[in-house]
Amino acid sequence: MSASDLADRTTPTETKRAGEPLLSVEDLKTYFFNEDGVTRAVDGVSLSIAAGETLGVVGESGCGKSVTALSILRLVPPRIGRSVGGRVVFEGRNLLDLSEREMRVIRGDRIAMIFQEPMTSLNPVLTVGHQIAEAVRIHRRASVADARKRALEVLDLVKIPDAGQRLDDYPHQFSGGMRQRVMIAMALACDPKLLIADEPTTALDVTVQAQVLDLMLELKAETGAAVMLITHDLGVVAETCQRVVVMYAGRKVEEADVFDLFDRPAHPYTRGLLASVARGKAGGRLTEIPGMVPSLREPIPGCAFAPRCPFADGHCHAVAPTLEQIAGDRPHLAACHKSTEVLAS
Amino acid sequence: MAEITGGPSTTSDEASAPTRGSQAWRFVRRNPTLVFGLVILLIMCVMAIFAPLIAADPFSMKPVQRLRAPSDAFWFGTDQLGRDVFARTIWGARVSLAVGISVAVFSVLVGLVIGLFAGTVWWVEAVVMRFMDGLMAIPAILLAIAMVSLFGASVMIVIIAIVIPEVPRVVRLVRSVVLSTREQPYVEAAIAGGAPWWKILIRHILPPTIPPLIVQATYICASAILVEAALSFLGAGTPPEIPTWGNMIAADRIYLSRAPWCIFYPGVALALVVLAVNLVGDGLRDRLDPRIARRM
Numbered sequence: 001m002s003a004s005d006l007a008d009r010t011t012p013t014e015t016k017r018a019g020e021p022l023l024s025v026e027d028l029k030t031y032f033f034n035e036d037g038v039t040r041a042v043d044g045v046s047l048s049i050a051a052g053e054t055l056g057v058v059g060e061s062g063c064g065k066s067v068t069a070l071s072i073l074r075l076v077p078p079r080i081g082r083s084v085g086g087r088v089v090f091e092g093r094n095l096l097d098l099s100e101r102e103m104r105v106i107r108g109d110r111i112a113m114i115f116q117e118p119m120t121s122l123n124p125v126l127t128v129g130h131q132i133a134e135a136v137r138i139h140r141r142a143s144v145a146d147a148r149k150r151a152l153e154v155l156d157l158v159k160i161p162d163a164g165q166r167l168d169d170y171p172h173q174f175s176g177g178m179r180q181r182v183m184i185a186m187a188l189a190c191d192p193k194l195l196i197a198d199e200p201t202t203a204l205d206v207t208v209q210a211q212v213l214d215l216m217l218e219l220k221a222e223t224g225a226a227v228m229l230i231t232h233d234l235g236v237v238a239e240t241c242q243r244v245v246v247m248y249a250g251r252k253v254e255e256a257d258v259f260d261l262f263d264r265p266a267h268p269y270t271r272g273l274l275a276s277v278a279r280g281k282a283g284g285r286l287t288e289i290p291g292m293v294p295s296l297r298e299p300i301p302g303c304a305f306a307p308r309c310p311f312a313d314g315h316c317h318a319v320a321p322t323l324e325q326i327a328g329d330r331p332h333l334a335a336c337h338k339s340t341e342v343l344a345s
Numbered sequence: 346m347a348e349i350t351g352g353p354s355t356t357s358d359e360a361s362a363p364t365r366g367s368q369a370w371r372f373v374r375r376n377p378t379l380v381f382g383l384v385i386l387l388i389m390c391v392m393a394i395f396a397p398l399i400a401a402d403p404f405s406m407k408p409v410q411r412l413r414a415p416s417d418a419f420w421f422g423t424d425q426l427g428r429d430v431f432a433r434t435i436w437g438a439r440v441s442l443a444v445g446i447s448v449a450v451f452s453v454l455v456g457l458v459i460g461l462f463a464g465t466v467w468w469v470e471a472v473v474m475r476f477m478d479g480l481m482a483i484p485a486i487l488l489a490i491a492m493v494s495l496f497g498a499s500v501m502i503v504i505i506a507i508v509i510p511e512v513p514r515v516v517r518l519v520r521s522v523v524l525s526t527r528e529q530p531y532v533e534a535a536i537a538g539g540a541p542w543w544k545i546l547i548r549h550i551l552p553p554t555i556p557p558l559i560v561q562a563t564y565i566c567a568s569a570i571l572v573e574a575a576l577s578f579l580g581a582g583t584p585p586e587i588p589t590w591g592n593m594i595a596a597d598r599i600y601l602s603r604a605p606w607c608i609f610y611p612g613v614a615l616a617l618v619v620l621a622v623n624l625v626g627d628g629l630r631d632r633l634d635p636r637i638a639r640r641m
Contacts, residue, residue, distance in 0.1 A: 075537055079467055108539030115537075120530040123549055134548070135538045186538070 021048035022226050023072070023111075023194055024089045030064075030071045032081035039296045041067040041081065043250040049194065054220065054227045056241030056258070058234060058273070062293060064250040065230045069196045072228075073111060074103050090194070109139040112187035116199040118179035122171040128155075128182045129167030132189055139190045154185040157222075158215060177208035181215065188219060195220070196228045201236060213240055234277050238262060246270050249294055249304035252323065256332040266326045266334035266343055268309045303337070311338040379628020385621035389614075393438040400432035403588045412604040422606040424597050433588040434610050440589040441570050441618060444504055448569035449562040452508045456515025457558060461546060463516060464523025474520070477513035485510040485572055490581040498584045503576060507569045518561055522554045556633035563626030567619045574615055590615045 030042040042064040049055045057065045070076045071083045074095060088095040090111065095103065107113075115121045122131060132154060133147035142150065148167070155163035158181040171179060180200060187195055197216065201209040217240055220227050229241060237244055237258065244261045246254040246269065254267040265271045272289035291308035294300055303321050306312040316337055326332040326339055336342060373380045392399055407427035415422040421430035463473045489506035496502050526532065527550060535545050576582025577591025585592050590611035597607035 073537055075533065104539045104541060106539070107537055113534075113537040115530055115534055117530050121534040123529075123531040123535075125552060126548070134540070138538065138540050138544070183534075186534075 020092070022051040022053075022091065023228075024048040024087075025068070025072065026087045026089065028068065028071055028083060028086035028088060030067050030076060030081060030083045034080075037297050039081075040250050040299075041296060042071060042083075043296075044086070045247065045250070045252050046086075047245050047252065047255070049226045049228055051193065052220075052224050052226055053243065054217075054229060054241045056237040056244040057228060057230045057247060058232060058237055058244060059247035060232055060273075060293065062296075063247045065247050066198055067250075068247070069113070069198050069228065069230055072196065073107055073113060074098075075107075075113075105139070108135055108187075108192070109190045110192055111194045111196060112190065112192035114180075114183050114187050114195065114197040114200045116202050118176055118183050118203060121183055122179060124171055127168050127170055128174070129169075132182070132186045135186050135189045150189060151185075154189050155182070157188065157219065158182070158185040160185070175208075176204050177212060180204060180208075180212050184212070184216065184219070188223060188225075191223060192225055194226045194228065196230070198230045199232070200229075202231070202233070209236075216240070234273060246273070249300065250296055251304060251335065252333075253305065253336070254334045255323070256326075256334075257330055260328070260330060260332050264326075264328075264332075264343060266332065266339040267305075267336045268311050268338070268342055269305045270334075271342065272308075303335070309338075311336075311341055313338075376628050376632065378624045379632065382621045382624030382626075382628060385617060386625060389438055389618055389621065390442060392435050393442050396435045396439060400435040401429050403428060403432040403436040405429075412600060412607070414604075415606055421610040422604065424593070424604070424607045425600055430593070430607055430610055433593055434590070434614050436588045437590045437593060437611055438614065438618070440500060440583055440587060441573060441615070444500065444507070444573040445566040445570040445618075445622065447504050448507045448511065449566035451504065452511035452515055452565055453558055453562045455508065456512045457519055457554065459512065460516040460519025460554070461523060461551065464520045465527065465542070465546060465550065470520070473516070477516050480510060481513045483510055486575060486579075489572070489576050490579070493576070493581045498582065500583055500587070503573055503582045506576075507572050511565050511569070515558070515561060515565075518557055519554050522557060523550055526550050526553050560626055560630045560633060563622055563629060567622040567626070570615070570619055570622070 025045060025047050028042055028045045029040070032039040032041050045064065045068055047055065047057070047068075057068065059065050067076065067081075072088050072090075072095065074083075076082060083096055086096070090106070095106065098106070122128065126134075129148060129151050132151035133144070136142050136147040136150045137144070140147075140150075152163055152167055155167065160166055160178060160181055166174075171182070174182060180203075184200075200216065201212050204212060213236060216227065219225075227240075229236070231237060241258050244254075244256060244258050245252055246261070246267065248269050254261065254265070254270045256266075261270065262274065265274055269289070272287075275287040276289060289308055294304055294307065300320070302315075302317040302319055303309070303312065306316040309316065319337070321335045321337045323333045323335045324339070326334050326343065405428065407423070410419070410423050410427045411425055413419055413423045413427075415430075419429050419431065421434060424430055424433070459473060459477075463470045463477075485507060488510060489503060492502055492506040529549070532545060532549050535549055540548075573582055574589070574591035574594075577589045578595040579591075580595060583589045583592060585596070593611040594608050597604065601608055
């Protein structure tokens with residue numbers, strides 16, 4: 001199923017902007033401020049998601065992928081940091097300009113988020129039915145009975161056995177995978193147009209991961225929601241995403257169709273990531289990327305990846321590369337001075 | 346129950362479902378301090394509420410019968426003005442319990458509201474917490490003496506004067522619970538779900554503050570009863586015409602060697618109430634603190 005297929009599923013009552021993506025993040029900059037100075041957690045990231053599309057955002061811990069997601073929903077605590085530049089345009093409106101009240105209407109209703117920790121993302125002292133119904137009641141002025149009915153529907157949707165009985169169970173009575181299903185049910189309760197899933201399967205064991213991912217894909221096809229899938233697991237990306245954004249040190253370093261990315265990675269960092277995934281063959285040594293992620297406290301003049309890059313030269317250390325289209329007819333962006341060399345090698 | 350052992354189904358029912366009586370007994374066995382404290386407190390409350398029915402007039406003076414030792418007519422003896430010590434001790438429970446309970450309720454309510462705001466609105470926190478630190482530096486008794494001399498002696502003033510220095514303790518407690526609760530992922534998830542702040546406050550942040558507050562309230566109650574007695578004793582609290590334990594001890598302390606019962610009985614009553622309240626507090630803490638409760 002292609003992205004355009006799913007895009008047509010959006011309700012016709014909505015003002016359709018031809019060719020305009022559902023969400024477009026333009027040059028987003030989210031900085032953290034503390035006594036020691038400024039941390040450039042997200043430093044000029046742009047990405048877009050079409051209606052019904054699945055976009056993967058990959059990168060190692062601390063590369064700014066979660067902060068990007070939090071910035072879209074404006075969930076970065078104001079004491080810690082804020083988005084200092086750029087735009088987040090969703091359905092024609094810049095979310096960064098909205099009031100907190102307008103933002104609340106969007107959160108959970110138009111854009112829903114699934115967090116990494118299914119163990120702690122549910123309040124332990126409230127029943128899951130109550131918590132899902134609460135999400136419905138916030139956005140739809142539903143009666144308690146209607147909200148409960150909807151909760152039952154979505155629990156059924158995420159394939160929790162005996163949903164009717166489990167409605168009145170507490171989170172501790174569910175296993176990790178089941179709890180993540182509950183979180184997904186909660187996120188889907190209001191039919192969001194965009195689902196941001198921040199490492200939804202990281203805390204689950206592998207067999208359960210596969211089940212949850214399959215479920216997410218199935219539900220996506222059913223509801224037509226676009227998904228922004230944040231992960232560090234390239235296997236998950238390969239299975240689920242249509243397009244991939246690779247982030248490094250708060251910047252986007254490569255963006256491509258999922259097949260292009262895996263077949264012809266144009267950025268050395270992407271290559272490194274792909275090389276460090278264990279493949280079926282046993283016995284071979286796993287390659288790792290040498291060096292450390294640079295500190296985001298100090299400004300990085302050149303390419304952020306240069307100190308770890310086997311292709312880097314003086315120019316790379318001095319001048320930051322811009323995102324450029326890689327040779328080929330399909331959209332494929334990479335921020336690397338040496339991308340032709342990388343592709344050729 | 347012995348008659349219904351005929352059918353096999355009834356016997357199994359009886360074995361699996363403990364009777365109400367045995368459940369109650371098990372509760373008593375597992376929480377002896379809580380039950381013991383509650384029983385004493387309950388008796389005290391009943392006596393305070395029904396004081397007019399149980400005890401004679403605490404004000405009637407019989408100068409002929411001054412400083413009589415305990416007897417059939419006067420169970421606890423009489424004081425320097427020939428007033429019935431038993432009646433006055435019972436009536437004294439009214440003021441003590443009223444002050445203790447209202448101080449606990451008011452300081453918890455005020456502290457809860459301030460603590461919730463201090464824990465959630467970051468700029469309120471900085472201002473309020475410094476103010477609370479300042480309040481904590483004022484000794485309760487000195488503040489009470491100052492307020493009584495400013496506004497005149499009355500039970501209400503005594504209550505307010507004890508509430509003020511207790512509030513910061515409650516605020517600190519509430520704030521510490523709020524600070525740890527608001528970092529919970531389910532709070533972030535609720536915000537991401539579009540819940541308005543007041544809903545998050547009531548649904549997610551308020552509930553975990555309640556158990557420690559209940560425990561704290563009992564300790565506040567006990568200390569308020571003691572402070573009220575101390576203030577009465579110093580003559581800076583409840584007006585002397587109202588029978589309170591502190592007033593009784595203060596008025597008759599010069600007759601300690603001649604008529605020790607005048608002081609002994611209100612003193613015992615005071616100690617007993619404070620002990621009972623503290624036992625209830627300890628018992629509740631054992632029940633409500635999840636770390637301890639799980640072990641039981």
